[in-house]
Amino acid sequence: MPEILDQARTQVLENGVGLDEAGVLAVLNLPDEHLPAALQLAHEVRMRWCGPEVEVEGIVSLKTGGCPEDCHFCSQSGLFTSPVRSVWLDIPALVEAAKQTAATGATEFCIVAAVRGPDARLMKQMREGVAAIRAEVDIQVAASLGMLTQEQVDELVEMGVHRYNHNLETCRSYFPNVVTTHSFEERWETLKMVRESGMEVCCGGILGLGETVEQRAEFAAQLAELDPHEVPLNFLNPRPGTPLADRPVVEGKDALRAIAAFRLAMPRTILRYAGGRELTLGDLGTRDGLLGGINAVIVGNYLTTLGRPATADLQLLDDLKMPVKALSATL
Amino acid sequence: MTELVEPVGPGAGPLRPRGAGDPGEPAAAPRWCDRCGESVAAGPHEACAAARALEPPRWCAHCRRRMKVQVVPTGWSAVCVEHGEIRG
Numbered sequence: 001m002p003e004i005l006d007q008a009r010t011q012v013l014e015n016g017v018g019l020d021e022a023g024v025l026a027v028l029n030l031p032d033e034h035l036p037a038a039l040q041l042a043h044e045v046r047m048r049w050c051g052p053e054v055e056v057e058g059i060v061s062l063k064t065g066g067c068p069e070d071c072h073f074c075s076q077s078g079l080f081t082s083p084v085r086s087v088w089l090d091i092p093a094l095v096e097a098a099k100q101t102a103a104t105g106a107t108e109f110c111i112v113a114a115v116r117g118p119d120a121r122l123m124k125q126m127r128e129g130v131a132a133i134r135a136e137v138d139i140q141v142a143a144s145l146g147m148l149t150q151e152q153v154d155e156l157v158e159m160g161v162h163r164y165n166h167n168l169e170t171c172r173s174y175f176p177n178v179v180t181t182h183s184f185e186e187r188w189e190t191l192k193m194v195r196e197s198g199m200e201v202c203c204g205g206i207l208g209l210g211e212t213v214e215q216r217a218e219f220a221a222q223l224a225e226l227d228p229h230e231v232p233l234n235f236l237n238p239r240p241g242t243p244l245a246d247r248p249v250v251e252g253k254d255a256l257r258a259i260a261a262f263r264l265a266m267p268r269t270i271l272r273y274a275g276g277r278e279l280t281l282g283d284l285g286t287r288d289g290l291l292g293g294i295n296a297v298i299v300g301n302y303l304t305t306l307g308r309p310a311t312a313d314l315q316l317l318d319d320l321k322m323p324v325k326a327l328s329a330t331l
Numbered sequence: 332m333t334e335l336v337e338p339v340g341p342g343a344g345p346l347r348p349r350g351a352g353d354p355g356e357p358a359a360a361p362r363w364c365d366r367c368g369e370s371v372a373a374g375p376h377e378a379c380a381a382a383r384a385l386e387p388p389r390w391c392a393h394c395r396r397r398m399k400v401q402v403v404p405t406g407w408s409a410v411c412v413e414h415g416e417i418r419g
Contacts, residue, residue: 058404059404060402060403060404061401061402064400064401064402083368083389083390083397084389084400085397085398085399085400086399087399087400087401089401089403093401093403096403097403097404097405100403100404100405101404104404237385240366240367278385279385299404300404300405301402301403301404301405301406301407302402303402304386304387304400304402305385305386305387305402306384306385306386306387306402306407307385310404310405
């Protein structure tokens, strides 16, 4: 057994203290033959500190495309030659999407907009949309609207948004290679305001942007420092027209190593499968990740791309005897 | 707006404006790949066809206009100003 896994068994599994950056790097560098042991330990950690339940979420894009920012992975930036056009979702369609999501058994519905930060029009759409969903659908509403002012944070709390997603996307040292129109620190600032408001913090990122293994470890450590309620883990799905269109997808084993490592860095967080898992892991790898530290999934489609049918993921959870977290358990 | 009755993807059959002609008559075949927007005659677009399993169409297969596409958790819709809406 590699020394790092022995250390993690005591430190993380028994005492609930996450691995530091050096420890995460050691897990990320484990040879293939030790990957099953790392996943098994990460699974035990998840079961011990989070329990067997899996949190299911659906997401929808309220405002697609035409974003002024230049996040190099994103097909919704208006600065690239992506074929994604700008489009707004109306309130009835938003409520219908929330109903469809709730029908899967999901407890979370995240409303996302491709913006630097919300303007008055978007905040108005949010006010009306969140109110309509809360009146008609039994589901928790989360939001992801870019960088916020304190007034906007307060307004989202007032609307009843219970969790706010704002991904750091990658580590501090690599961030300028991925985004040049705003800084890592600006994102951190929004996350601080969200935390102080009482909303739950959802913050993760994307693996496979060209970062080194060391930077992947740095990212896990920076997320652990932030201590978010939820960490969505995406794997790059290279989008046509973006600067990262020609990047290779993350190798399945590297993705699984990352899942185990991030779980060992953050034993209590909700670690969610987000975009790209279909390409990177396929069906078998998806199962391995759920048995290796993942305890939440986005079901159905993503913002501009398609996912597995929700029924496929729910069947998998049933096969694995992992109960879907009930709404009452989240309140 | 013309509404189309069949979704279009690389390798998919031709689509037909709703109400246009006899359903038994052959409709115009797609000329453009709905994923990359290039001519379907230029190649088999196998990679596009594979990618389309996890992507909605972005280009109108009949006129190569970029479509307005909305993805929701259980489906998608794509609208071409000339050829109408398709859903998946």
